[in-house]
Ligand SMILES: Nc1ncnc2c1ncn2[C@@H]1O[C@H](COP(=O)(O)OP(=O)(O)O)[C@@H](O)[C@H]1O
């Protein structure tokens with residue numbers, strides 16, 4: 320038996336994967352009403368590429384999935400308009416090493432698959448003539464299966480077919496998809512398929528970002544039947560907007576910040592309910608709502624980190640030699656003990672790898688939210704020169720204690736910052752640093 324089964328759950332409710340675009344997903348998505356409304360509005364108003372920005376693990380992919388699914392359901396229910404919004408089967412990601420031709424192929428295959436899967440809904444919405452036999456044939460043909468296999472990295476090969484005919488067949492396939500799309504979504508009122516390119520920070524340099532985006536812009540991003548979401552961490556869209564060719568194309572990012580504390584206990588409770596294994600037995604939960612809030616706040620609202628630590632706490636309680644705590648008081652005691660110990664372990668680990676001056680720098684970064692940092696402070700940590708500061712910063716970044724947006728990172732490398740303060744303005748504390756802040760500042 321596993322811990323979670325023993326305690327009455329179907330499985331681990333705190334797996335740090337994004338909330339899915341399903342009815343169950345909607346139940347788990349807590350405290351994002353305003354954001355969902357905004358995202359749905361932008362989709363319905365056809366306002367170009369919708370961009371979403373926020374720290375890793377804060378809940379971007381989840382809120383996108385939730386909004387897309389709600390809009391999809393609403394468009395199925397609404398009788399008075401013909402708009403249909405279909406979630407694309409798959410979320411896309413793009414990295415600097417990915418072949419752009421492959422990316423485009425992957426896109427078309429996924430769109431084809433989405434149309435096939437949503438055949439019934441498309442017909443019910445009014446396009447009664449939809450025929451997907453041809454698409455199915457295409458998707459099951461040797462050549463396409465080979466291309467798909469290669470894209471998925473399963474070692475398929477193009478060699479069986481000469482390149483030209485391969486290209487010809489693919490272009491035929493794309494044409495067919497395009498024509499299907501324009502039949503399903505004949506005008507600007509008819510909705511579309513909603514696609515997401517997630518984790519744009521994977522494009523590690525601004526040159527990559529620009530090159531790829533400009534290419535996609537001409538190939539995919541201007542298809543009227545496809546509604547695009549772009550999502551990425553900190554300031555990523557500043558990188559794109561800095562290109563004149565892209566600036567008009569990308570609108571103001573919607574910032575996703577952490578969920579309001581009032582809603583935080585529902586995150587825990589909705590998961591406990593949703594993962595309950597026996598109808599009449601509520602699962603055992605070792606953490607109090609108040610302590611869950613404490614954990615959430617200590618990690619600056621980063622849900623992925625919260626779930627990671629919470630799973631560790633569950634395991635800790637499960638492995639205790641004594642009986643699990645049941646009373647509120649005992650649960651609180653057990654939590655406090657683990658919490659202090661966990662933070663101390665984390666702090667000891669970083670003390671082992673960082674220099675004294677780097678820890679002092681981290682302290683300054685932690686304190687600056689409330690205090691003004693002066694040049695004397697820098698002198699005190701022996702980092703008077705910009706280059707010494709740069710080295711210290713890259714070490715802190717290496718150990719996951721801070722993060723720096725792509726463009727700023729490049730500015731730092733190119734020595735564009737001549738004042739320490741300007742440089743440090745673009746450095747953000749990671750959840751891990753927040754977690755051990757009071758130990759750093761001691
Ligand atoms: N509003 C929410 N309510 C409850 N859990 C959430 C919410 N948003 C995100 N989560 C959970 O938090 C974790 C991180 O969310 P995710 O959407 O993957 O973040 P991001 O895309 O910003 O990195 C996931 O485990 C997800 O299930």
Ligand SMILES: [Mg+2]
Pocket residue numbers: 337376379380381517518
């Ligand atoms: Mg994500």
